[in-house]
Amino acid sequence: MSETSSQGFWQRLGCQALGAWLRFRSIDPECPKTLLTGHDRPIIYILPVSALSDRLALSIFCQRLDLPSPDGNVCLAHGQRFPARMALFDATHYRRHRGHVDRSTSLDHLITALEEYPDSDVDLVPVTLFWGRAPQRERVGLRHLLTADGWSLVGRLQRLAGVIINGRSLEIRLGEPVSLRTLMAHGEVDQQFNRTRITRFLRRYFRRIRLQAIGPDLSHRRTLVRRVLRQPAVRAAVHDSALERGERDEHALQRAERYGFEIAANMSTPVLRFLYQVLGRLWNRLYDGVDVHGIEDVEALAGTHELVYVPCHRSHIDYLLLSYVLYQQGLMPPHIAAGRNLDMPLIGPLLRRAGAFFMRRSFKGNRLYGAVFNEYLHQLLSQGHPVEYFIEGGRSRTGRMLSPKPGMLSMTLRSHARAPSRELAFIPIYIGYEKVLESNAYIRELRTGKKRKETPLGLLRVLRHLRQPFGRVQVSVGEPLVLGSYLNQRFPDWRSQKPGPEADWLREAVPNLSLEIATRINHAAALTPISMVALTMLATPHRTIEIDLLMRQLKTLYALQERLPGGKRVRLPEQGPREWVERSEYLGMVSRIEHSLGDLITVSDERAPLLTWYRNNVLHLFALHALVAFAFRNNARLEFTTLESLLAPIWPALQQEFFIEADDQAFAEHLNGVLEVFVALGLLTHQGDTWQRPETGDEARERLYLLGRAIxxxxxxxxxxxxxxxxxxxxxxxxxxxxxxxxxxxxxxxxxxxxxxxxxxxxxxxxxxxxxxxxxxxxxxxxxxxxxxxxxxxxxxxxxxxxxxxxxxxxxxxxxxxxxxxxxx
Structure with a gap:
């Protein structure tokens, strides 16, 4: 038997043995077959390393999806044949030389052939496989976690264990086909230059994919803290603190080290994966589903930008939910800035290993602590770790966006100013709940004005709610903000100034940027059945309404956002008014009173305060609509100029309060757009320049009245x-x-x-x-x-x-x- 036929035999035998065991999850794209159709050039798959398990898995994957086989050869235009699958590095050499290898004999020969025959070309398709990374199919168990993919290249025995244990949770990613001829430099260059150029391109691609999926290599917590303490800014703060206290520098340095360990996360890959499996089961118990919108914007930036996630803060669940969603979508969960009040027994160590780093509510009077925290954040960002924090500071007890706090944003800008060549992007995220876990606690805190201290027992009490229905959760990604472009546009000379707190551009940029981020979060709001029902029910005098009028009003609210949305990325609910009312009943927000003349929908006195929370989630979307409607509540008719002069002074304050974008469009244009929609929906009539509300007793007048009551x-x-x-x-x-x-x-x-x-x-x-x-x-x-x-x-x-x-x-x-x-x- 020849060597080639022998290799083919063992290849087929290996594929048959693994074929019944492996289960794939494909990301980028979800349908790989569409990626590779319509290509005239031969296709060659490129793997990062030549691991046998990866080669066999790729063969099985291509066979199942009827993709071009990686097992044979491809023939170039001049007749020379090359393997249809190549590896960028040989695993043995790569492991032996600790990654400092840039050799691929097959790729060298292919580049040489294309240099000799200019009419030949091939498409390279980079392929990355992650064993034990598919979140929808992972199992709970230590053996699954210890053999999952990381940054280190493991040995054959551990690789075999990973195939056996994680073979049913295999994630595969195919990159866009790229012409090898396009990657080659033009002009008279030697083969070594082309090989180095193409190898670096592929290495950068594979590194970006791994950064996107599993984040940077997690260094040990002690190593990171020591690196923070070595930085000049921290050393200077240590010396100043020692002078202030009249102590030796060594004592101040020890205190700085304690601060570092108090702050630093201790992210653990096994704990991360274990938690996300447990959380998956928790979400299935709590919610009917989690709807994710706009995640493709994050995927486009992950691996090439430092990502700072800035979600709204409605619930303690926000921390866990966003990390779970990112992991499920194939993205690395972020390091999360959490209040020191959560660093409590049992809960704190677990959150720390899941990526939480803790901060004090105030740095005032402790310059040393501030220097350590600033440097720690800078080290996270500079190493490419995604970071998450809430610009509102604490959870919103009212359901609306709170005024942003400048602290974390200011530290992020100073960090970016120290290394402005790095790309940093803010990812605004809106999280909307049909029913929030802490609802009763929020009402109690609003009534008493006192916030109950978090304790492990208090957080564990949440488990008693597991049997209640909590509806669906909406996670909507707002328009990303690339920091460098934003600063270049508004502060052209920011790069030439020092990043200290005395910098003029920094003092102006922090409040402006915080408002911009809050506005982008609100622009991505999701309109839910509960929020629309709350908007209507709270506008009724006695929290009771005829069901027919309620459904007409819900239809009106939907039409207003469909025709003139209050945000650029507003998400509208599915189904229709009848289903929305039934859903509100199912979640216990409203109740039905059966009556022979027609059913009534009512809200109890206990539920009414809670509905304000859900109304406030989306009130900003209807702010201008409601303002115009309110103007006609006590004015039967108004001329356009009178209406404009009446509302124009009020609108800027509402824009600030509700974080609504202040664009270049004049208020008169916005107002005219609302009036036209009102006419189309029958809420107003007009003759010439005069606008008039419907007559008394008209059903449209009731809808106009309910809309105006919202504001x-x-x-x-x-x-x-x-x-x-x-x-x-x-x-x-x-x-x-x-x-x-x-x-x-x-x-x-x-x-x-x-x-x-x-x-x-x-x-x-x-x-x-x-x-x-x-x-x-x-x-x-x-x-x-x-x-x-x-x-x-x-x-x-x-x-x-x-x-x-x-x-x-x-x-x-x-x-x-x-x-x-x-x-x-």
């Missing part, structure tokens, strides 16, 4: 704040006092109206409104007192047209009474 709490809060401020002479009331008085007045209003709405008087909402007014120049502080622009009283008087006389009188009387009592005291 009423926001406008009432603004009226309370401004009215309170106007009762004090300019420059006589502090910001803290104004916030406190406005909160008390809002709380009193809810009591007088018989409402159970603790979210309405959340002090952070008043603080956020004041922030936006200061940014726009309406307010400023001088000697810790607030001063206001002369335009503010005029805008307040004009806004009175929006409110009905009874409500206007109550709000005015409320604020005047409070100011009078304060003055008397």
């Amino acid at each position: 009423q709490p926001t406008l009432e809060r603004g009226f309370i704040l401004f009215s309170t401020l106007m009762h004090y002479p300019n420059g006589t009331i502090s910001r803290e006092m104004l916030e406190a008085q406005s909160q008390l007045l809002a709380e009193r209003l809810t009591r007088l109206q018989g409402l159970n709405a603790p979210e309405f008087f959340d002090r952070r909402l008043f603080a956020g409104l004041l922030d936006s007014l200061e940014r726009d120049g309406w307010l400023w502080q001088s000697q810790e007192k607030l001063n206001f622009d002369a335009r503010l009283p005029e805008a307040l008087m004009k806004s009175r047209m929006l409110f009905d006389p009874a409500l206007r009188h109550r709000l005015t009387e409320l604020t005047a009474g409070r100011a009078h009592s304060e003055a008397s005291a």
